[in-house]
Amino acid sequence: MIVxxxxxxxxxxxxxxxxKKILLLGCNECVTVCAAGGQREVGVLASELRLSRxxxxxxxxxxxxxxxxxxxxxxxxxxxxxxxxYEIVLSMACGAGVQYVAETCRSKLVVPAVxxxxxxxxMEQGVWSERCQGCGNCILDKTGGICPIARxxxxxxxxxxxxxxxxxxxxxxxxxxxxxxxxxxxxxLGQMDRYEEIIPVKDWTTARDGGPRKRMREDLRL
Amino acid sequence: xxxxxxxxxRILDTGGFVVTSECGPPRGADAGVVRKxxxxxxxxxxAVNVTDNQTSVVRMSSLSACVILKEMxxxxxxxxxxRDRNRIALQSDLxxxxxxxxxNVLCLSGDHQKFGDHxxxxxxFDIDSIQLIQxxxxxxxxxxxxxxxxxxxxxxxxxxAAANPFADPFEIRAPRLGKKVKAGCEFIQTxxxxxxxxxxRWMAMVRDRGLHEKCAIxxxxxxxxxxxxxxxxxxxxxxxxxxxxxxERMKGVPKEKQTEEGIKICVETxxxxxxxxxxxxxxxxxxxxxxxxxxxxxAAGLLPRPQLP
Numbered sequence: 186m187i188v189x190x191x192x193x194x195x196x197x198x199x200x201x202x203x204x205k206k207i208l209l210l211g212c213n214e215c216v217t218v219c220a221a222g223g224q225r226e227v228g229v230l231a232s233e234l235r236l237s238r239x240x241x242x243x244x245x246x247x248x249x250x251x252x253x254x255x256x257x258x259x260x261x262x263x264x265x266x267x268x269x270x271y272e273i274v275l276s277m278a279c280g281a282g283v284q285y286v287a288e289t290c291r292s293k294l295v296v297p298a299v300x301x302x303x304x305x306x307x308m309e310q311g312v313w314s315e316r317c318q319g320c321g322n323c324i325l326d327k328t329g330g331i332c333p334i335a336r337x338x339x340x341x342x343x344x345x346x347x348x349x350x351x352x353x354x355x356x357x358x359x360x361x362x363x364x365x366x367x368x369x370x371x372x373x374l375g376q377m378d379r380y381e382e383i384i385p386v387k388d389w390t391t392a393r394d395g396g397p398r399k400r401m402r403e404d405l406r407l
Numbered sequence: 408x409x410x411x412x413x414x415x416x417r418i419l420d421t422g423g424f425v426v427t428s429e430c431g432p433p434r435g436a437d438a439g440v441v442r443k444x445x446x447x448x449x450x451x452x453x454a455v456n457v458t459d460n461q462t463s464v465v466r467m468s469s470l471s472a473c474v475i476l477k478e479m480x481x482x483x484x485x486x487x488x489x490r491d492r493n494r495i496a497l498q499s500d501l502x503x504x505x506x507x508x509x510x511n512v513l514c515l516s517g518d519h520q521k522f523g524d525h526x527x528x529x530x531x532f533d534i535d536s537i538q539l540i541q542x543x544x545x546x547x548x549x550x551x552x553x554x555x556x557x558x559x560x561x562x563x564x565x566x567x568a569a570a571n572p573f574a575d576p577f578e579i580r581a582p583r584l585g586k587k588v589k590a591g592c593e594f595i596q597t598x599x600x601x602x603x604x605x606x607x608r609w610m611a612m613v614r615d616r617g618l619h620e621k622c623a624i625x626x627x628x629x630x631x632x633x634x635x636x637x638x639x640x641x642x643x644x645x646x647x648x649x650x651x652x653x654x655e656r657m658k659g660v661p662k663e664k665q666t667e668e669g670i671k672i673c674v675e676t677x678x679x680x681x682x683x684x685x686x687x688x689x690x691x692x693x694x695x696x697x698x699x700x701x702x703x704x705x706a707a708g709l710l711p712r713p714q715l716p
Binding site for chain 1: 489490494516517518519521522530532533534535536537538541542553569570571574575576579582583585586589590598645646
């Protein structure tokens with residue numbers, strides 16, 4: 186899933202300072218699972234904003250609404266009948282959702298209430314961790330199913346570096362060394378011979394470096 | 408034999424024992440600082456490493472400081488990290504270095520920028536150290552860029568890399584060196600050695616694979632200035648292995664004698680390292696302490712250095 190963090194209240198208050206009528210828009214997908222911008226977080230943020238603004242004697246009207254997804258036109262269309270009643274849309278979706286709402290509702294200012302961080306997994310209740318950077322050219326078959334691009338602080342394809350110590354990364358004793366994980370896994374799988382193969386320089390054209398990406402399936406187009 | 412003009416290569420070819428040290432460029436544009444550090448190493452080393460924004464702190468560029476040292480008659484080793492430059496910039500600097508008469512390159516991944524003075528910087532890591540070794544080798548021997556285009560005027564460089572026998576996991580440290588050798592590495596400078604027992608185990612694994620015959624191992628040493636420095640190296644520097652008995656030995660002498668004790672430990676370490684089969688040289692990293700390198704080299708019996716025509 187896409188993992189996000191709710192922005193600090195002060196930052197959100199500053200973004201909406203001039204406005205009195207706000208549409209607060211949650212998303213029922215990834216940000217719900219990672220407890221950053223689902224229906225529940227929409228409720229919590231709305232209460233915090235109302236309280237804070239009331240305290241300053243600057244009352245605010247907030248409509249709380251959570252869409253099934255903010256990354257699909259058909260769901261965004263649901264806000265068309267009433268979006269015009271509000272001065273600003275405060276979106277709690279990931280960066281993709283915020284932008285798509287903005288593209289759809291061109292006359293409205295759409296601002297983010299979360300910081301979008303990474304593609305990751307739920308480790309345990311309340312803990313999420315990065316697994317993928319969407320580089321567009323997956324090599325997990327070569328590295329025991331553990332990604333060196335996402336999980337090595339230097340994205341080394343032929344690691345580990347000299348800073349790997351006791352299974353941890355040189356940048357932080359709380360961060361696992363991605364290459365230690367790869368080696369442990371290759372050992373478990375009896376594939377240590379793979380370690381000795383040099384992985385060649387990566388073609389980054391499929392990643393962000395190649396420019397904004399787009400995928401098309403001709404067979405699915407209408 | 409490639410005949411790069413490198414002093415390291417020339418000494419190795421005649422079966423000699425190599426001595427290198429390093430010069431960290433200043434945090435400013437004063438060439439005088441480089442010259443002053445250089446003077447302290449005159450007649451003491453065969454080649455001198457010039458660090459590349461070490462610990463991710465902005466300094467005068469490695470290539471510029473290399474040229475200053477070259478003008479003084481040294482054979483500089485251009486350190487190159489993959490943290491700050493992509494494959495376009497790295498290859499461009501390799502061509503420039505060769506054009507300016509630099510004979511040696513040391514290919515490194517580089518410390519993470521978190522440790523430096525610009526932790527907010529974006530890092531590059533387009534390629535890694537092993538891929539950089541491969542690239543230099545291909546540029547030199549095949550005259551081809553990473554992208555496959557032909558080079559007009561090949562960069563003739565003697566190719567080195569680093570190895571840390573003290574990082575984890577230990578069991579892959581010799582295979583990892585094997586990858587560097589397979590990529591085309593011709594000499595290795597190791598992380599500072601304090602745990603000789605572990606270093607000897609690593610060297611045995613290196614010899615078992617015959618890597619010492621394909622690539623010259625230069626053993627790294629760094630003298631302690633004080634017990635405080637020894638403790639710092641042990642506890643704060645990732646991938647550094649300082650045994651407790653060394654801390655105890657430093658502690659056991661009065662404060663004013665600790666500097667001399669640190670140098671004594673360093674000299675004894677060098678003498679033991681010279682006895683290990685497959686060790687072809689010593690790399691003395693006296694961080695911001697270049698004035699003691701000469702004394703260490705002399706006490707360890709590494710002087711005089713061979714006169715090369």
